[in-house]
Amino acid sequence: MNIIQIVSDTFRWDFLRCYGNSWIHTEHLDRFAEDSVVFDKAYIASFPTIPYRRDIFTGRYTFTYSRWVFDGSEPNLPRTEIILSQLLRQAGYTTMLIADTYHLIRDCHGFDRGFDGWWWIRGQENDRYMTNPPKDPEERQKVISRQYLQNVSLRRFEEDYFVAQTMTAAEKWLELNYDQHEKFFLYVDTFDPHEPWDPPRWYADMYDPEWKGGEVPGGAYFPGVPRPAASDLTEEQLNRLKVLYAGEVTLVDRWIGRLLEKISDLGLLEDTAIIFTSDHGTYIGEHNYVGKRDQLYEEVAHIPLIVRLPDSEGAPRGRRDEIVQSPDIMPTILELAGVNVPPTVQGRSLLSVIRGESEEEREIAVSSASLVGPRLPNWITVTSKRWALLASQVGSEVKSELYDLSKDPGETVNLIDEQxxxxxDLRSRMIGFLRSLGAKEETLRRWMKEAD
Structure with a gap:
């Protein structure tokens, strides 16, 4: 069996029509979802970009013992970790990494380990790539970083956008390799629709063709410069950011659709499993935020997860209501490949859930930024099928928040005092779960009440 995994950074689950969105064009992923199993309650574990990918490479809740060393002075995927690509390669798979997510490889981050080959599409966000000064208008240089504008200075056509380059590279690799190996694992990772929210103009015009308001701050990260709060922007500006993000989502959908069509054209659906997911969402005005934060409400912690098994496996379809998390993806792939899951793995294979055979359900999902280092997160998010608790440290000035997702999916009415x-109960379950993962007791005590 071949396996293709597609990760799209910062792709909000609720911006897909197959998850209930009514206004954004995502026809290709929606069509893919019709032939797949769609998980309605998939959540991240570690946040953000690199910690999440360490989770899906290791099958572990890595926020409990590691942190993202941004400058690469320490390895972000240490050789002591047993990882997916390594195990598949040892089992006879040809393994390939194709990515424009520059954090995977830059500054010795090391996520190319275990792959027979890797292609890095250069220039995303603040990748130290191009040096020629940008010629963009001053207004645009105030809202999008100089490095990014340098990186895209030669861009002319839609096919020059990063997701287009990445999916085209994956198509080319498949054309060269689809019938040359006994079995392969292709991991495709695009940084879009992560900021900068900079789609081709015609994609934004799908949703707001009359815009004359110029550039809007908040749609890109500037190193060292805080993002604006939603209250700092007008309603029109917030709507424009939503339009730009929607344009990015549709752009990603179109080019992933191209890759999915190529997979079909090459006759690979008979014996190839395909997984689509994301590392987190983002805020566009919700909770007064613009851009992701480590305050993990539904817009960020809840992710899309769509799995298509090969036709030879019966290609089960439908929706699954079980709570699942990102560390579950790695053991799922290993079970699909017939590879033993190592004892280091903390996630659970989803294969029985996909096939509709599972009886055991996870009661909660726990999502968090790193619990290691000098700055701990204000909240750890605990999600059950009905409730979401943003659990603050005991005694902190930051207060916990509780939401009834069955009645308040937008998390607008805090019930912490009423319930x-x-x-x-959720806090106690969280402590027990983190303790079972081996989280340090001294860290857990910051969140523990006497009953815990």
Whole structure:
């Protein structure tokens, strides 16, 4: 069996029509979802970009013991970790990495380990790539970083955009390799629709053809410069950011659709499993935020997860309501490949859930930024099928928040004072789960109440 995994950075689950969105064009992923199993309650574990990918490479909740060393002074995927690509390669798979997510490889991050080959599409965001000064208008240089504008200075056509380059590279690799190996694992990772929200103009015009308001701040990261709060922007500006992000989503959908069509054209659906997912979402005005934060509400912690098994496996379809998390993806792939899951793995294979055979359900999902280092997150998010608790440290000035997702999916009515027993139960379950993962007791005590 071949396996293709596609990760799209910062892709909000609720911007896909197959998850209920009514206004954004995502026809290709929606069509893919019709032939797949769609997980309605998939959540991240570690946040953000690199910690998440360490989770899906290791099958572990790595936020409990590691942190993202941004400058690469320490390895972000140490050789002591047993990883997916390594295990598949040892099992006879040809393994290939194709990515424009520059954090995977830059500054010795090391996520190319275990792959027989890797192609890096250069220039995303603040990748130290091009040096020629940008010629963009001054207004644009105030809202999008100089490095990014340098990197895209030669861009002329839609096919020059990063997701287009990445999916085209994956198509080319498949054309060269689809019938040359006994079995292969292709990992495709695009940084889009991550900021900068900079789609081709015609993609934004799909949603707002009359815009005359110029550039809007908040749609890109500037190193060392805080993002604006939603309250700092007008309603029109917030709507423009939403339009730009929607344009990015549709752009990603179109080019992933091209790759999915190529997979079909090459006759690979008979014996190839395909997984689509994301590392987190983002905020576009919700909770007064613009861009992701480590305050993990539904817009960021809840992710799309769509899995298509090969036709030879019956290609089960439908929706699954079980709570699943990103560390579950690695053991799922290993079970699909017939590879033993190592004892280091903390996630659970989803194969029985996909086939509709599972009886055991996870009660909660736990999502967090790193619990290691000098700066701990204000909240750890605990999600059950009904409730979401943003659990703050005991005694902190930052207060916990509790939401009833069955009645308030947008998390606008905080019930922490009305339902303290629910919050205490979720907090206790969280502590027990983190303790089972081996989280340090001294760290857990910051979140523990006496009953824990």
């Amino acid at each position: 303290p027993e629910v919050a205490d």
